[in-house]
Each structure stands twice: as structure tokens, then as C-alpha cells.
Amino acid sequence: MTAENILKTLVAFPVLGGESNLSIINWIKTYIESHGVSVNLLYNNEKNKASLHCRIGPEVDDGVILSGHTDVVPAEGQEWHTDPFVLTDKGDGKLYGRGASDMKGFIACCLAALPEMVKSNLKRPIYFGFTYDEEIGCLVGPELARTFNNYYKETPKYAIIGEPSLMEPIVGQKGIYILETYVNGSAGHSSRIKQEVSAIHEAMRLILWLEQKMDQLIVEERFDYRFQPPHSTIHIGQVHGGIAPNVIADKAKFYWDLRTIPMDSVDSIVSEFNAYCRARESELRQIFPDFSISTIENHPPVPHLDTKEDADIVDFVKRVSGNSKLNTVAFASEVGQYANEGFQSVICGPGSIVQAHRPNEYIEKAQLKEGVTMLQKLIYELSL
Structure with a gap:
């Protein structure tokens, strides 16, 4: 499936922060498992929400975590020109829908690149980590970040949180x-x-x-x-x-x-x-x-992020994103929670934060393509 087709499916799940996300997380789980990858779910106490994590590739140190959240903010009360939970292509190079940019676009890129990840001769692993309730305070990011240290015998090195950054590496967050x-x-x-x-x-x-x-x-x-x-x-x-x-x-x-x-x-x-x-x-x-x-x-x-410009991950993400411009943000994300667990962490993902939380949210098709290209380059780097 292409990233656009996957995004269309993901947008159709109207999972808001605070609500059960089992519909979307179970679809993602089934999709990943259909490619022969074992998937783990971390449920809340009520068993009506779950984060997802999995490993693609060998059980060795220095892998890369790709992280995103499955919930979105409400669309009710905003002046949408299309159904916010139907991905709409108006022929202007943009795909409209709630969460298209923040941040189902990145998850769609991860899932679209999964077949190539599975087929490649990875020397270091790739991990997926998808959460819920990010939009109401990044509530379960710490739990999932800890899991990558506690569940796996090996230790990942990098964490890339795919919040919309126009593919610019983000090294600082308030x-x-x-x-x-x-x-x-x-x-x-x-x-x-x-x-x-x-x-x-x-x-x-x-x-x-x-x-x-x-x-x-x-x-x-x-x-x-x-x-x-x-x-x-x-x-x-x-x-x-x-x-x-x-x-x-x-x-x-x-x-x-x-x-x-x-x-x-x-x-x-x-x-x-x-x-x-x-x-x-x-x-x-x-x-x-x-x-x-x-x-x-x-x-x-929500903790800050302060990744130094000479950190290994910075050069790594510059290479795979094709973008050497570094930036910082003031919005909340789970990136600092991964950094607190000892993973070198950055934000880098397709789409613009300007589109987040507003009516008629969209992601440019070119950004989706760049997101997939970044992951293809990441696969190459981890196959060396």
C-alpha cells in the first residue's frame, strides 16, 4: 500500500485524545503482522486504549525508534470544507483531513516503508512506537519510552519522533x-x-x-x-x-x-x-x-529537548532527511520523554505544524513522498 492509501485509512479513524484508540491501533497491528512482524500492545488499566511497539530487524544494539501518536484533536466547531475524517484530494497537491499532518502522515510513511524494511538486510533494527492520548498531554509517552529500555534485551540508540517539521531536524523543544x-x-x-x-x-x-x-x-x-x-x-x-x-x-x-x-x-x-x-x-x-x-x-x-548539534543523531538525521537546517519548537511532543530515557532524540517528520489543530488541515503530497524517502534512506543506513 502507498503512504497515501494508508493515510486515507488512518484518517478515517476519528480517535480523539482521551478516547479509546483500539480501532486504529488494532488496524495498524494487523497490517504490521501481515508482514511477518511480531507486535506488542501496552494497554491502559481499563483495556480500552493501547500503545504499540515492535522491532523490525536483528536483536542488536544501536537501532532507531520511529515514534508517533494515533490520537487527534477535535474537528467539531471548526469550519471544515470537507469531512475531516475522509481524506480528500482536491487536485491541488494537498490531502485534507484531521490528523493528515499531525501526525498520521508520519505513521502512514512508516507503514508504507515497512515492506522494504522487512525485505532489507538490516544490520541494525528499526522499532515502531505508537501511542495514544498525546493530544491531551503526552500522557503515555514515558511508559512507552521506558518499554524500549525494559522489554528489549538490546538497546536502541536513536529516537525520531515524526511530528510535522517539514522534514527539518528539530533539536530543541521547550x-x-x-x-x-x-x-x-x-x-x-x-x-x-x-x-x-x-x-x-x-x-x-x-x-x-x-x-x-x-x-x-x-x-x-x-x-x-x-x-x-x-x-x-x-x-x-x-x-x-x-x-x-x-x-x-x-x-x-x-x-x-x-x-x-x-x-x-x-x-x-x-x-x-x-x-x-x-x-x-x-x-x-x-x-x-x-x-x-x-x-x-x-x-x-512535558520535558524539554536539548539535543546538542554535535550529537551523533544530528548528522544521522541530516543524512536521511536530506535537510541540514536545524530548528527548535515550542509545542509539546513526546520527544523529551524519549531523551529522558537515554535515547538520542530529534523531531523530524512530514507536514507543517502550521496545519496542526486547525480547520481544513492538510499535508502536501510532496511531504508524504519526502517522508517515505527519508525512511528509505534510513533503511539503507541501517543496512550498511
Whole structure:
């Protein structure tokens, strides 16, 4: 099957992050097994989701992991001109469909190249690693990355995560952490604002502290110019609180995210924020003893990637991708989770991240072709 035909099948599985992915993962499993390759599934506790891993080639060290995720973001509420779960060719060199670029296109390239992988005289193995629930926080990437160290007797060397990068090797990714902060104040008449503790007023102070912390990092010139912007960012995306203009709010909450360059520590920033929260609690409990601030994870932190330009994988991926331009990204992916397990890791895949998560998502046919070509060159490299 061609990559385009496989992609058509994959797009037809409307598996969203958080939902069961067994329909698409079982199809992939059957396809791989039809080429004589043994496949392993890692189920969640409810047995309604599974990651997939397998090895093609010999049981020796220094193989390459090809990784992707099977879930997509919703299309409902967006203005699609075609059915998002029917891969559509309009004759303009593009294939439209949810997940075409992010990132079923890469998985389709892997499966299209599988017959050649099986027939080739590989001296080092190729592994597939396909996950679920990536789109809601890269939730199971760590488990699958660990599996490549624990399940196989040999040790893979490289991990290529095929997120859409226009086939550019991506050597850096910001770490990402999303949190929720809740403020419990005292309700009352708005004329008593100095005798009560407004949860909204305090939430605004906390938000201002976070903005000032970001500005402090800039003033201290904590920059990594590989990224745009070159500093860590702190962003508040949602704020809720209050019931009426003349009622002091006793409840408020806000959602915020940290996107840190490799030199900055998520834990350090959160620790400083929590220390400020404890100081505010100590002061304001003199007015309202039940005043409290609590911060919880919206989802676990996604680690950064900081692959050095002189790492072996960089030259390897330059050769197989045919692209020597290196780049960095600020979006979340599972690449840092593989790097944390000791695999030299990069992002490199067909399609553009600009198309991800938007209506009328597409991948260019030329990008699919380049994705398959990269894997053919990878097969050649591992056959030497």
C-alpha cells in the first residue's frame, strides 16, 4: 500500500485524545503482522486504549525508534470544507483531513516503508512506537519510552519522533507545564472590600506575580536564541470568578502554562510561586482565617529537548532527511520523554505544524513522498 492509501485509512479513524484508540491501533497491528512482524500492545488499566511497539530487524544494539501518536484533536466547531475524517484530494497537491499532518502522515510513511524494511538486510533494527492520548498531554509517552529500555534485551540508540517539521531536524523543544490555581476568599458586600478578602483581587495579584516573574527572566537575560521567543514564557489562558459586580468573590480560579527553555527549571519557578502564595495566605488569614490558595497540575509536565548539534543523531538525521537546517519548537511532543530515557532524540517528520489543530488541515503530497524517502534512506543506513 502507498503512504497515501494508508493515510486515507488512518484518517478515517476519528480517535480523539482521551478516547479509546483500539480501532486504529488494532488496524495498524494487523497490517504490521501481515508482514511477518511480531507486535506488542501496552494497554491502559481499563483495556480500552493501547500503545504499540515492535522491532523490525536483528536483536542488536544501536537501532532507531520511529515514534508517533494515533490520537487527534477535535474537528467539531471548526469550519471544515470537507469531512475531516475522509481524506480528500482536491487536485491541488494537498490531502485534507484531521490528523493528515499531525501526525498520521508520519505513521502512514512508516507503514508504507515497512515492506522494504522487512525485505532489507538490516544490520541494525528499526522499532515502531505508537501511542495514544498525546493530544491531551503526552500522557503515555514515558511508559512507552521506558518499554524500549525494559522489554528489549538490546538497546536502541536513536529516537525520531515524526511530528510535522517539514522534514527539518528539530533539536530543541521547550518544556511545558499546565497548572490550575484556586483561590478561596470571603464573600460579602462590595462596600466591605477592605474587611473581606476578594478571591478575584488575590487571583489578580498572583497573575501579576507570574507576569513579573517572566519579565524578571528577560531582565536577567536568560535567553536561548534557538527558540522564538528566546526566553521562558508564562501565560494565563483562563480566569473564572465572581457572581455579581456588587458581591465580593469568595472563589476564583485561573489556568496557566509554563513553557521553559532548557536552562530554566519548571520546578524552581513553581516553587517560587508557591512560596509567594504561602506568604499571601499568612498575611490574609489575619482578615479571613479560611483564606487559601492551591495549585494543581492540569496534566503532568512535558520535558524539554536539548539535543546538542554535535550529537551523533544530528548528522544521522541530516543524512536521511536530506535537510541540514536545524530548528527548535515550542509545542509539546513526546520527544523529551524519549531523551529522558537515554535515547538520542530529534523531531523530524512530514507536514507543517502550521496545519496542526486547525480547520481544513492538510499535508502536501510532496511531504508524504519526502517522508517515505527519508525512511528509505534510513533503511539503507541501517543496512550498511
